[in-house]
Amino acid sequence: MRDGSPAPLLEIRDLHVHFPVGNNLLARNRRLLRAVSGVDLTLAEGECLSIVGESGCGKSTTALAVMGLQEPTSGDILFGGRSITGPDGPNRMERARIAQMVFQDPYASLNPRQTVHRSLAAPLRLHGTRTRSEIDDRVADILAKVGLLPEHANRFPHEFSGGQRQRIGIARALILDPRILMLDEPVSALDVSVRAQIINLLLDLQEDLSLSFVMISHDLGVVEHMSDRVAVMYFGQIVELGPWDAIFANPTHPYTRKLIATIPDPDTVLHPDRDRTAGAAPPPPAGYRFHPESVDRPDVYAVPAPSDLLEIGPGHFVRCAPG
């Protein structure tokens, strides 16, 4: 799945995350919930990669594994060619400078009892910035970058609107100058107008600071607007991966087609005849993990049948039916 370019910034190789389910004391007969079963992804420098899929498909678990917040069952995560999982990987202090996360709910992800300054300064102190003036400068600098004023530093989270709080969440993620931002539904809790402002801000920051984004979202409008590449996940596996234009112009996997067909789009009023799923595709062969006519969902406890990602266009991969 490598495209010949220099080593990617981040590489996920055959990632599996399984959770034991059931409360058998002797840990026998426990079933394994396969949240992520065999994900391979790469992220290039300065790229925005989006992972889309419905709740429970394993997209957040993948993000948590990259952040080091969820121990992978197996598989490797490499940053700049070096493994960051397992005992030989970097410690948490080093990891904090690799990737930081922006969470969905700006109300829940800030400490209500700490001023913005204190929330932003804590990581700096932990990472060795000791002098007060240095910390103050850095906090003022980062607030300016996200479009807030220096005097906002002395306020508490409840004094801000949702959009401003998300700006603080972004400032908190950026304060240590990480190379990668993991955006977990960064705008889905926000109103339309505020959402537009935050999306504009994220795209500006990406350019100014040459950041790489991994964005998790189920809002395909936002995904299309922001991404360079899109990975579609379905029950722990990537079913389609490709450049954003290939995914939206030529969705091939039946699940991708269903996702794109079901988003409510205001433009359908103006062009009722336009079929967003690009004409009549041949019906998917039986045995896909997803079948549009079937109401059965895959068994998350079963080992998925081996299947391959097939390259159908430049950088555009689709999982074919197993067997």
Next chain:
Amino acid sequence: MTETPLLDLRNLHVGIPGQGASVDIVKDVGFTILPGEAFGLVGESGSGKSLTALSLIRLLKKPLAVSSGEILFKGDDLRGLSDKAMRRLRGDRIAMIFQEPMTALNPLKTVGRQIAEMFVLHRGMGWGEAQKLAIDALASVHVPAPEERVRAYPFQMSGGMRQRVMIAIALACDPDLLIADEPTTALDVTVQDEVLKLIAELCSARGTAVLLISHDLGVIANMCQRVGVMYQGRLVEERDTYDLFANPRHPYTRGLLGALPRLGSRHGAAGRQRLVDIDALIADKESLSQEFCFEPRNPVRDPRLRAGGGA
């Protein structure tokens, strides 16, 4: 289409009554809904769309109250009804679906009983007969194995199934008007699609009019014949859906449409256009406020801080 409207809302003001001047939160809202029509109210949080809907069926929480206006339902002013008459009407002629199906359902009663309640209260049936109709009602919203699911409790069902139960309760007595307040916001996109199609299908089959409230322009566009756009407690534009999306007149509507990342709006690899910033648009044009009653909103919540300004 010169039928008499099913609902005719005239100059509705909702506010907090106080001594002397009351503070109005919903200002001068008026629209009509014809029988069998789907009307959408769209706006951002705090624009007053939910308050408008709640005031129709007298479910406003104190201290909020309708301060003036007329709510004509089939020609009668609902404001003149007694609480008892209003209770009879609610659920029978006007039903409502809420956003969060977990909190709107009673966790201690089976879903079958909650549906049967409608027949017992509004149709005077016995519980046995009502329970049988509840199975039919569940079947009509495409819940699989309705004979078994009537005995299920809400926590045993998924979000999409719970919302289907809510729809079954709301439509149990064949109401004339269904108010759906963000019915699919808590659901996944694929489930949202199924639930919206279900509402559209059932309501058009029964001739039920729908008042759909949503912040999602896509949902409104797909469901409604006419749309009202609310901003800061006012109805700023009310049009046929096609006209609104093809040719929005009010600057706020234009801003709202421009702020939306829409599918197929990005062209070419470099085509990441900036989305329209509504607040900047408003700040730019002070003259708007005279022309359209279009005041910039204040982003700072605490009045003490307003002098400081903000993002």
